[in-house]
Amino acid sequence: MLLVYTYKITPRLNYIFKHFFVRILQIPVTFSTKVDEFVAHNGPKISYSKNPLGSEFFIRSNDLLFDQGINDIDINISNWDDVPCFFPAGEASSIPFDIFAASFYLISRYEEYLPHVQDIHERFPADESLAFKNGFLEKPVVDIWAFKFLELLKDKFPKYNFNTREFNFISTIDVDSAFAYKNKGIVRSIGGYINDILHLRFVNLWHRLLTNLNFREDPFDTFSEILKIKKEHNISTLFFFLIGDYTTYDKNISFSNTKFKSLIKSIADYAKIGLHPSYFSIRNDEKLKKEKARLEGIINTPVVFSRQHYLRLIIPETYQNLIDLDIQEDYTMGYAKYVGFRASTCTPFYFYDLDFEIQTPLKLFPFAIMDVALKDYMQLSNKESLNKILELKNEVKNVNGTFISLFHNETLSENEKWEGWSDIYKKMVN
Incomplete structure (x- = not known):
């Protein structure tokens, strides 16, 4: 069981931590707002707040998981080794960005609630997305972040038995x-023949005829x-x-x-x-x-x-x-x-x-x-x-x-x- 210390447990925080640890990394997680409970815990633990309690595994928190509603957020992309990331966390943090706020931003589709240009079918276009604009659309960066994070947890807590999921x-x-061609009804079938003739699609016309006469599948x-x-x-x-x-x-x-x-x-x-x-x-x-x-x-x-x-x-x-x-x-x-x-x-x-x-x-x-x-x-x-x-x-x-x-x-x-x-x-x- 991983214990997370935070000064406030919100629905956003509970949601993304459960996804990150339970569904991706297969690690049970629980939360505490009590410092003495966190200090006494012998298993793996991390703190998620503005300042570390001591020398523990610490992630400096962005405000996103403690906010409510939708706000226009300024995002600047940097790198964690060779992986894109955002929401920088400063030098005191064990990793250089707030991995949980960034994961929540992407998975909640926060950006799709913000004003954006729709395509002709009223869809959110890929080229409007943060992932497309910054070249990481073809990478499951939340999962990549999680597995990089797991390696750090293993180094910090070598005696804990971490499970792995399967592809x-x-x-x-x-x-x-x-x-x-089949089962279209008389009107649509006749319309199909006429359309093929008008557009000189004689090969298609032949295939349509053979199919409707049950000479081919x-x-x-x-x-x-x-x-x-x-x-x-x-x-x-x-x-x-x-x-x-x-x-x-x-x-x-x-x-x-x-x-x-x-x-x-x-x-x-x-x-x-x-x-x-x-x-x-x-x-x-x-x-x-x-x-x-x-x-x-x-x-x-x-x-x-x-x-x-x-x-x-x-x-x-x-x-x-x-x-x-x-x-x-x-x-x-x-x-x-x-x-x-x-x-x-x-x-x-x-x-x-x-x-x-x-x-x-x-x-x-x-x-x-x-x-x-x-x-x-x-x-x-x-x-x-x-x-x-x-x-x-x-x-x-x-x-x-x-x-x-x-x-x-x-x-x-x-x-x-x-x-x-x-x-x-x-x-x-x-």
């Missing part, structure tokens, strides 16, 4: 369009392949189904289509199913509630996890809406146009609501890479994409974190756009 991998699949129907890979490599695989009404941004099969419902039920026999809330549900609580009920009606079990379509995430409103619907886990924490670690961690964490200054029951699972970001936005080649995936996977392995990937079912279709990506997926999983 974990989660493959997540977004199903925006379950089928490329629908290219987006890669679910059996994904489940086969899941079984072969024994990896956790989650599917997120979009079942909202048809709009400009939501173009999946109708939720009432019997083939679509049968597909969802069959996948639910082998993998976990989550909700992919539609584009406009972010501003419509009733729409979100209706979509959750639809999916629960299909799989006959409560839906407890989700990921926003188009990664439309507005903090804290989106998370507050999910909590109201008893969603327990969300997998939206990542950027659409860049890979990396939006919250600067590769450890699942609970959402801290800065509006109400409480840790909520909603657990956030940050993903590190997305297929569309690599190919469409970063415009990397297949080889470059695979190298980037493995590079980020190694970053997570170095800190025994949780590596979460985001692919779509069509990514394994081997159509013209995604040729070679089935192999990339397999190499990432292997």
Whole structure:
């Protein structure tokens, strides 16, 4: 048990210390505001305040964990050895910055509460973030800080038996369009043929015809392949189904289509199913509630996890809406146009609501890479994409974190756009 002395125990302090020590470093932690209790403690201990009590392991505190509300904070980046850091702590501190305040700033997504320029989908853009501007978006710096901190604790308390966590991998699949050509209904199917003819896409027209006549499999129907890979490599695989009404941004099969419902039920026999809330549900609580009920009606079990379509995430409103619907886990924490670690961690964490200054029951699972970001936005080649995936996977392995990937079912279709990506997926999983 690690004892932390501090002059005041706040919800922010309790939250980030529990994440840092319990969830990342596997060290039980308790707090005390009594000097005599701290001095008498024989196990590992640190003090977190403005001034040290003596020669103990001391971290000079920034005011952030003792504040309330949102303030515009001036941040200057420096380095702790070769790792970026901020909130300098002075020479008396055992490390050169307030590692806990900095971790809280990043994980709480404090900067996303501050005024910022949104993109066309009302999202917080990666290039507005502190991590992107200072070149550490592709590093889980909170976890890196924690493991560097652990080495110092081991030196200070060599007799204490420190545990280590294991690397974990989660493959997540977004199903925006379950089928490329099939089960679209008469109107959409005819529209597809006309659109191919008008744009002179005769190869696509031929493939559409063969698929609808059942002479070939629908290219987006890669679910059996994904489940086969899941079984072969024994990896956790989650599917997120979009079942909202048809709009400009939501173009999946109708939720009432019997083939679509049968597909969802069959996948639910082998993998976990989550909700992919539609584009406009972010501003419509009733729409979100209706979509959750639809999916629960299909799989006959409560839906407890989700990921926003188009990664439309507005903090804290989106998370507050999910909590109201008893969603327990969300997998939206990542950027659409860049890979990396939006919250600067590769450890699942609970959402801290800065509006109400409480840790909520909603657990956030940050993903590190997305297929569309690599190919469409970063415009990397297949080889470059695979190298980037493995590079980020190694970053997570170095800190025994949780590596979460985001692919779509069509990514394994081997159509013209995604040729070679089935192999990339397999190499990432292997």
